[in-house]
Amino acid sequence: MQQKDRKQMYRQQTMSYFINAALEIIEEEGIDSLSIRKTAEKAGYNSATLYHYFSDFEELRIFSAMKYLDQYAKDLPAYLEPVTRPLERYLKIWECFCLHSFSHPDIFWLLFFKHADTNWDFSYYFHAYYDIFPESWSEDAANYKNMLSSANFSEREFLSLTDSLNKENIFLPESDIHNLATMNIMLYRGMLETLREDSEYLSIEEATATTVSFIRRALTSYNIDLD
Amino acid sequence: MQQKDRKQMYRQQTMSYFINAALEIIEEEGIDSLSIRKTAEKAGYNSATLYHYFSDFEELRIFSAMKYLDQYAKDLPAYLEPVTRPLERYLKIWECFCLHSFSHPDIFWLLFFKHADTNWDFSYYFHAYYDIFPESWSEDAANYKNMLSSANFSEREFLSLTDSLNKENIFLPESDIHNLATMNIMLYRGMLETLREDSEYLSIEEATATTVSFIRRALTSYNIDLD
Structure with a gap:
């Protein structure tokens, strides 16, 4: 043993x-x-x-990319700390994620979108990464890490949105939440891919502010009041 | 001579x-x-x-891709024919464009997004294509072809949206129209890239209906009434 x-x-x-x-x-x-x-x-x-x-080059790339996701997970708790309203926290999570991913669009694309059509086990790589780098694991970030490891990108967005709406006692039919989550992912992905192709399109901060403002608009289109 | x-x-x-x-x-x-x-x-x-x-392989690819854009331009007039309301026509243009481009996502990506960061002259290839295939040019489609050749993707979307709003006597500040046009392009691009990576994500018809419904929502988030 x-x-x-x-x-x-x-x-x-x-x-x-x-x-x-x-x-x-x-x-x-x-x-x-x-x-x-x-x-x-x-x-x-x-x-x-x-x-x-x-097992192959792609596995090395994915393990390396996990480091950037870890940086995001470490950054997130302090980023959320001053915000109490659930939907504002939801938007802050997007903001923090945009800032990190728009700084390294190819790396986040690799982690979240490149393998979307195959049933690859994201959570395997996620947990294996923290087995290799146990010092990176902190209880502080554990909450968000659990969320990050739990499912695929659109499922995660759906759960995060559902949770925020529940906490605000806002009722939306599940199909509406699903559509809204999909809309937000499309807005994010449109921006991510634009930055992958053209890094001069907008600064990281401008691209983040633009994307979050679009997600805000998507929420208001479902009559979700953010004021 | x-x-x-x-x-x-x-x-x-x-x-x-x-x-x-x-x-x-x-x-x-x-x-x-x-x-x-x-x-x-x-x-x-x-x-x-x-x-x-x-001059190179890419030029051959682009000239070939133009054929698919030509098919869209040929399809569009009949598609718009029964629709009179300007904003409904605007949405129909998106619908027709989605149907064509989601059928060949890599080809439309090549034409509209791959070279976005370089100042490549889309209109040169556009006009050269119809010089090579003059029989493809029809007066019927000329209107839309002029629109298609005039500018880059986001400028075209901005002009198309501005024109529709003007015709409906809806006033929006130019910066709002610009943001709305960008939002719509991000929604479209998010879906296009999703289909490029995962052709099984949605059927062409479902992906089109979803994208158009998102664009409708983007319009309503600017208080543009579509009923």
């Missing part, structure tokens, strides 16, 4: 070396420049060894 | 052979399978000859 734990610990430590090497490359050259060869070299291993720890 | 005309005609005819060959490949295998080699082979030329007529 202890033997197995030590083996597992060694494995996770080695994975962390590769992921940290990959993150350095992403920071310096962007995620499009990442490669197995460069990552292995920077970590001091050869490419064949890397494949003992990651 | 006549010599030059004949030379030009010969050039355009040869271009049309290449474009038609490319279109056959797109129809059979999809735009991702298109290649210079396959296109030249199907047209009965070699690859080097193709490069005398197209």
Whole structure:
């Protein structure tokens, strides 16, 4: 048993070396420049060894991308702290998510949209990431991390919206909440993809303010009063 | 002069052979399978000859994609014919555009979004296409074709929306019209990109109905009455 734990610990430590090497490359050259060869070299291993720890290049990319999601999850509690009204908190979550994801649109696209058509197990990578980097896990962020790990993007948006409306005693039929959640995701995704193609389109702050204002409008179109 | 005309005609005819060959490949295998080699082979030329007529592969792809835009432009007048109210016509234009573009999301993405960050001259390709295929030009569609060739996607949406509101004597500040146009484009683009990644997400008809219903909601959020 202890033997197995030590083996597992060694494995996770080695994975962390590769992921940290990959993150350095992403920071310096962007995620499009990442490669197995460069990552292995920077970590001091050869490419064949890397494949003992990651099933393919995409898995290395996804583990590396998780770091950016972790930064968002860490940032969120302080961001929400001064806000009490549930729907304003809901909008603040979007604001914080926009700020983080619009800073790294390709990375968040990879995590949330690239694999939408396959049944890939986001929560597996999510939990495995915190097994590899347990020091990253904080109780403070645990709430939001649970939310983040629980389901796919549109399910998460639906749950977050439903929860906020319930807390405000606003009744909307489930189909309306579903449509509103979808509308908000389309608005977000439209902006994310625009920034992926054209990083000069708007500043991160402008793109965030614009997207949140559109989501506000979507809410008002369902007669949800935000004043 | 006549010599030059004949030379030009010969050039355009040869271009049309290449474009038609490319279109056959797109129809059979999809735009991702298109290649210079396959296109030249199907047209009965070699690859080097193709490069005398197209500056690069992307130019061949864009000329081929124009055919799908032409089909939309041809379809639009009959689609609008029974509708008189300006804002309903505006929504019908979106509906027709969604139906066509969601049937070929990669092709419309290529035409409208891929080159958004470069100052590429859409109207050059637009007019060159109808020089190569003059039989495709019809007076009936000329109105919409002028609109299509006039500007970039967001400018076109802004003009189309402004025109419809004016005709209905609805006054909105220019900044509101600009924001509403941007919101509608984000909604459309969010759906287009979702379908590019996951063709099973919704049927073409469902995706169209959903997008148009979101655009309706965006209008109502600006107190534009559609009943």
